Amino acid sequence: MNAHRKTNPTQSHESFKSRFRQWITSEHVSISILAFVIGVLAGTAAFALKRMVAFVSHTLTHYIHPGEFNVLFLILPLAGILLTGIYTRYILKRDIEHGVDKMLKAISERHYNLPGSTVFSPLIASTLTLGFGGSAGSEGPIAYAGAAIGSNVARLCRMSPHHTMILLGCGAAAGIAGIFKAPVGGAMFALEVLALDFTTASVLAVMVAVIAAGLTTFALTGYTIDLAFPSMATFExxxxxxxxxxxxxxxxxxxxxxxxxxxxxxxxxxxxxxxxxxxxxxxxxxxxxxxxxxxxxxxxxxxxxxxxxxxxxxxxxxxxxxxxxxxxxxxxxxxxxxxxxxxxxxxxxxxxxxxxxxxxxxxxxxxxxxxxxxxxxxxxxxxxxxxxxxxxxxxxxxxxxxxxxxxxxxxxxxxxxxxxxxxxxxxxxxxxxxxxxxxxxxxxxxxxxxxxxxxxxxxxxx
Known part of the structure; x- marks a missing residue:
């Protein structure tokens, strides 16, 4: 007669918890989970920036009409630059121009801890600049804000400098992916512009972040593309x-x-x-x-x-x-x-x-x-x-x-x-x-x- 060993439910539960803890704390999984959170946050920030710039611009250009000289074009852009300067000098008290350049410098000098205020300050400043008619884009500010999101999430989770660098890059790439609704473009930004040193873990994390950011912005904007091309012709x-x-x-x-x-x-x-x-x-x-x-x-x-x-x-x-x-x-x-x-x-x-x-x-x-x-x-x-x-x-x-x-x-x-x-x-x-x-x-x-x-x-x- 064969004797069967009874399995202790408590031991089985503890074994499962141990295996799950090992899985969740492995480098690939933990970094990917944080990258997903960063991607969602960066995508939401990109959506917010789009809406803020559109609201300010629509409000200010309501009285601009075709077929006439519009003096407001001489006033609004200048006012936007002045207001942005006032905000950065007297309220923020920090220079945040050229966010991508600042990220490149931070990465080259291994200074991965970005101030918490950088999560929102580029969004406010660029809303003033672009909403008043600045002839530039919102991708630099959102990439800088996304990098700050990644940096601060890493700091909260007490990540190593190497992992902080990866999450900073994830945030910047997610910002680009969110603002353009372009996940692959965001990933290529991390590769070609930021020139990050990629490992298997970092590639996986960046892809998770950009997909999460792109889908977040895509969903928040009603599943629409930003640049419709109805007259597209087939290439001959x-x-x-x-x-x-x-x-x-x-x-x-x-x-x-x-x-x-x-x-x-x-x-x-x-x-x-x-x-x-x-x-x-x-x-x-x-x-x-x-x-x-x-x-x-x-x-x-x-x-x-x-x-x-x-x-x-x-x-x-x-x-x-x-x-x-x-x-x-x-x-x-x-x-x-x-x-x-x-x-x-x-x-x-x-x-x-x-x-x-x-x-x-x-x-x-x-x-x-x-x-x-x-x-x-x-x-x-x-x-x-x-x-x-x-x-x-x-x-x-x-x-x-x-x-x-x-x-x-x-x-x-x-x-x-x-x-x-x-x-x-x-x-x-x-x-x-x-x-x-x-x-x-x-x-x-x-x-x-x-x-x-x-x-x-x-x-x-x-």
């Missing part, structure tokens, strides 16, 4: 030459954009009085927005209209309201020529905003200019919407020098996955054009300039 192989030419144009333009931004930032750097700097930068921004109203704000609504084939918004609110359609390429040339100045005046003279959205806007206008110029002046019929769309990825790839991120951000925010091939061609050629000329990205250019300035004796000021 015989148009490949026009796509290659656009890639080269985007690369050349990227060199100009970074050069112009560097020159204007140097000018702002020479102005030591913060009030004067705010007035100068706000004044430049206001004049440019008054002449080219399409530069007002982040530009996503304008890009949406262009992709839909509606170009009236480019002319209706400014001095070019009565120009003929044959002059549209000239107007677009003016917009792309000064877009770098407008973006730099928005985020380097007291405002708080990002660098990604301006590159998307500039690329969209460049692609449209190329297509309309070929159509009106050379009689060559090109798909205007498609080329404007490709240009978005081309300019971002060349200026930020992150081609894979650029490709997926543009695809994910619009759902245009069938155009992966031409977008990849434009982004790659633009990137290689810039690299062939040995030019730095906008972040590297800024970092090198600041390193040179900090290496010189600093003048004393009251």
């Amino acid at each position: 192989p015989h148009l490949l030459l026009s796509v290659v030419i656009l890639g080269i144009l985007c690369g050349v333009y990227s060199i100009w954009y970074t050069y112009a931004a560097d020159k204007l930032e140097r000018l702002f750097g020479k102005i030591k009085n913060p009030w004067i700097k705010n007035i100068v930068s706000g004044g430049i921004l206001s004049v440019l927005v008054f002449v080219f109203p399409a530069l007002y704000g982040e530009g996503y609504s304008m890009m949406g209209e262009v992709l839909a084939g509606n170009y009236s918004g480019l002319t209706d609110y400014g001095p070019f309201a009565h120009c003929g359609k044959e002059m549209l390429p000239v107007l677009l040339l003016g917009i792309v020529a000064v877009k770098s100045f407008a973006a730099t005046a928005s985020n380097s003279g007291g405002g708080v905003a990002g660098d990604f959205a301006p590159t998307l806007m500039a690329g969209c206008m460049l692609g449209l200019m190329y297509a309309l110029g070929a159509q009106y002046w050379l009689g060559i019929d090109l798909e205007t919407g498609n080329l404007a769309y490709y240009g978005m990825a081309g300019a971002m790839a060349g200026i930020i020098q992150a081609p894979i991120m650029a490709i997926f951000i543009v695809l994910e925010m619009s759902g245009g996955y069938t155009l992966l091939l031409p977008i990849s061609v434009v982004a790659t050629i633009s990137f290689l054009t810039v690299k062939a000329c040995n030019r730095l990205s906008i972040y590297d250019s800024r970092r090198h300039r600041k390193e040179r300035e900090e290496g010189q004796p600093q003048a004393k000021h009251d």
